[in-house]
Amino acid sequence: MAKERRISLAEVTDKNKHKLLRGDSDELDDRASPTLRDLTECLFFSPGDGRIWLNNVRMVLMHNLTMGTLRRELVDLLGVERARGVMTRTGYISGVEGARLVRDQWPNAEPITLFSAGTRLHSLEGAVQVETVHISFDAAKGVYDGEFIWHNSSEADAHISEFGLGTHPVCWMQLGYAMGYVTTLFVKPVIFREVECCSMGHPNCRVVGKTAEQWGDISEDLRYLSAESFVAGGFAPAPAAGVSLPELDPALLDPGKKLMVGVSAAFTAACHRLRRVAPTRATVLFLGESGVGKELFAQMLHEISPRKSKPFVSVNCAAIPETLVESELFGVERGAYTGAVSSRAGRFERANGGTLFLDEVSSLSLVAQGKLLRALQEGDVERVGGTQTIRIDVRVVAACNVDLRREVEAGRFREDLYFRLNVFPVHLPPLRERREDIPLLLNYFLHRYNFRHDRNVASFTPRAFSTLLNYNYPGNIRELQNLVERGVISAEDGSPIDLHHLFVSGEASSIALFAVAEGGRLSERTGGARSKSETSDLFRMLAELTGSSDTERISIDSVDVALMDLAIEQSGGKLSRAARLLGLTRPQLAYRLQKHKQRGE
Ligand SMILES: [Zn+2]
DSSP, X not given: OGGGOOOOHHHHHOTTTTSOSEEEXXXXXXXXXXXXXXXXXXXXXXXXXXXXXXXXXXXXXXXXXXXXXXXXXXXXXXXXXXXXXXXXXXXXXXXXXXXXXXXXXXXXXOHHHHHHHHHHHHHHTTSOEEEEEEEEEETTTTXXXXXXXXXXXXXXXXXXXXXXXXXXXXXXXXXXXXXXXXXXXXXXXXXXXXXXXXXXXXXXXXXXXXXHHHHSOOHHHHHHHSSOGGGGSSOOOOOOTTOXXXXXXXGGGOTTSOOOOOOSHHHHHHHHHXXXXXXXXXXEEEEOOTTSOHHHHHHHHHHTSTTTTSOEEEEEGGGSOGGGHHHHHHEEOTTSSTTOXXXXXXXXXXXXXXXXXXXXXXXXXXXXXXXXXXXXXXXXXXXXXXXXXXXXXXXXXXXXXXXXXXXXXXXXXXXXHHHHHTXXXXXXXXXXXXXXXXXXXXXXXXXXHXXXXXXXXXXXXXXXXXXXXXXXXXXXXXXXXXXXXXXXXXXXXXXXXXXXXXXXXXXXXXSOOEEEOGGGOEEEOOSSXXXXXXXXXHHHHHXXXXXXXXXXXXXXXXXXXXXXXXXXXXXXXXXXXXXXXTTOOHHHHXXXXXXXXXXXX
């Protein structure tokens, strides 16, 4: 099947695939890219249009005093514990971005160079000057050890100016950054702790990073990293300012328990809405693509609501045949129709006192919609063939993955029911809009499926990880979950999951691919899976562009050269402009051109 293979992003960018993910700061070559200078070249200012760029990511220059004010407001509003959580998670997301930048820009760098680049990037961003005491890691053994001294911590400055000296370390955001950065590169969560801090009167801050297994008990650390404390199952009402959150349920670390996992802004926003509406009786409508976890959110809503001790009943409306929908939902009296040999309660009755989750509610027939509306309005149901109404107290939670408004316009969904259900919509983001959560989710499902299938699969190879990070997930979390489960089953105990454990033939074609976009930029494709003919058309176009005579075989180098030529042509020979088109700095482009020229001679 060799001919069928598509180019995957990982295969293109990761020439390191045979290199093991391990390193030691003793072997660090200070001149290896990315150096501080290389990183500095990624940063450019564009005051004319009000933008600052770090490579292709927009940045913003802020007064450190503002950070102090923000910190003060957060602490006053949320209390120290929660403010710390917010800042740790915010820092974590910056760290993930930083790791993505260096990995994408320097895919061929030695792992130790990439890991240590985070210290320079953090310095470049003005957060802190980092002195490395030592770093060593070995992914195969699942071991990471890092110790750093932080000089000139901006966060300690900001904190001290607002609160003065204290007894606890305060570089929360910077610690989050370190965790986000290292976790993204290392594939496994690495937890950093600040063991000394300027804010406690130490001359410098000092931080130590290790994996969860090495630390042992990390429930304390997770408290600041997990966006929502209620993921542990127990709902704690928002504490008053200054009161600390209750200890996390150890269930958070139990791989057998289903949890919602995430730190991204999109995920946190959805959790926030969930928490707002949970204590009320309001009907909730979950909107989002297939596979985003609507049922899990519905269960969580039930868990943190006052109805938690009563039943949670789930119905997939699309899975019930049209003729059975009514009896399924509302129950049936004996003899109502041929075959109804005994009376049976419907899902509404079974959910009495609790929550009824109606998934894919848009697939209900108009008749069933009418009955549902009545149940919602009157608070009673009537069994099929029955004569009396039955009083019910059920909170209805619905979900759908199509635009319900459009269904109403098309006459397929009752408008009155739409308004009844749409009291409190919660939009659940697709996974590609919350990529920061992918490392956490991968690790969470790895633990869960190791536990479920009694396996001991180590982690992911760097190329599998980078593919999973960049994959588009048309099937969202459900797809990620399936991939990890398949990987856990296919890989050997004690070894990491590699690409071939994850993707069976054909499926890999939906891995992010390179495509030539407008302006000659080589860009990652987004959207659903590409058809086979589309792929071969694109491949033929690339062959034409590179002047390759063989449409089955195109070397990466020839694409590189052709793209640079195209970009230079497009920018009228202006090198700096061509570099911008390609997402490079001018020196980087010049270097590449030079390299190819030498190779061509
Ligand atoms: Zn500190």
